[in-house]
Amino acid sequence: MTSTTTAADTAANTATHSAGSKGAGTIAEVNGLQMYYELHGEGSPVVLLHGGLGSGEMFGPVLTLLAEQHRVVLVDLQGHGRTADIDRPLDLHAMADDVAALIDHLGIVGADVVGYSLGGGVALQTAVRHPEKFGRLVMASANINSRAIYPEMREQQRQVSSAALPFMKDTPMFELYQRVAPRPEDFGRLLDKVGEAMLPEFDFTEQVRGLQVPTLVVCADADMAPPSHYVEVFTLLDGGQRDGGWMGEGRPSGGHALAILPGLTHYSLCSSPLFAAATLAFLGDDREPGQPG
Structure with a gap:
């Protein structure tokens, strides 16, 4: 699995978590999953995928800014937010197929997909497995090689499990889950699944090299891996x-x-509004590759 949210993740975003998601929340039955999603704004469709241990709420003002120009499909992934878990591991490929099935369910053609952290990994695999459903891909703070992640962060990822539940009860992730999850008692189960998903080493180099959709690689200048990693991802894309x-x-x-x-x-x-600005600029760029702005 790509870099997903650790115990520290989302804590910096406490102020951006709304008291409750706005918009018409709906359940779609996809691949045995009761997937929760919301529709915001009008315009060309954008599917927005959150990070691990979070939900669509974690985007805060970014959702508002995107929805000013696009029809945003805000998704809660398997076991997260308002989407109840099922008897299936948290697997990027399966979650990618869930997103593709939701796109089909909504009858969307040529959707742009924007994913952050865990959602970035899901977005990548959706683009790899279902390129015909895509317009453009934005992959933010999503690492394609486990070796690129700072060693201390890999160690933190290895410690994510239900054993950490007592230490998580004062975190925004726990509060959010207790407030919105269909089964609030499943938070320990989610920690176990996220921890198990992060244990294996991974390398998606060849999948990135073969991407068939225009892709924006986004990172913070102080991300979970060094900036050089994301430059390497860009290099794979010419x-x-x-x-x-x-x-x-x-x-x-x-x-x-x-x-x-x-x-x-x-x-x-x-x-961050910077993330929204970079995303909107990329999604709104209708030029053919190599043509002037």
């Missing part, structure tokens, strides 16, 4: 290979882009 040229003719051939956002961390990026 980025950073040459001068961009006066007319943009030297930009990556697939329409890919990179944004390293200043003054942010892995935990503050998802609610």
Whole structure:
């Protein structure tokens, strides 16, 4: 699994958690899952995927800014937020298939998908497995190689389990889950599943190299992995290979882009207006790759 939320994740975003999600929440039956989603705004469709141990609420003002220009489908992934867990591991591929099934359920064609942390990993796998359903992909604070994550963070990830439940009860993640989850008593089960999902080493280099949709790689300048990791991801997408040229003719051939956002961390990026601005600029860029703005 890509970098997902640790015990510290979302804590910096406490102030951005609303007292309750606004918008018409709905349940869709997909792949045996009662998946919760909300629809916000009008315009071209954007599917927005949250980080681990969170829910769509963690985007705070980013949701509002995106919804000013797009029809945002705000999703709670398996076992998170208002989507109850089922008897299935937390697996990026399965969750990607859930997102694809929801897109089909809604009859959306050419959706852009924006994912943060765990949601970024799910978005990546959705683009890999179901490229025909996609317009563009935004992959934020999502690591494609476990070796890139700082060692102390990997150690923290290994400690995520229900044994940590007593220490989690004063955190925003626990408060959110208790407030919105269909079965609030399942938080320890979620911790176990998230912890198990983060244990294996992973490397999605070849999946990234084969991406068929224009992709924006986003990170904080103080993220869970060094900025060089996200530059390497951009390099896999033909980025950073040459001068961009006066007319943009030297930009990556697939329409890919990179944004390293200043003054942010892995935990503050998802609610930052800088993230919204970079995302909106990329999604609103209708140029053919290599054409001038």
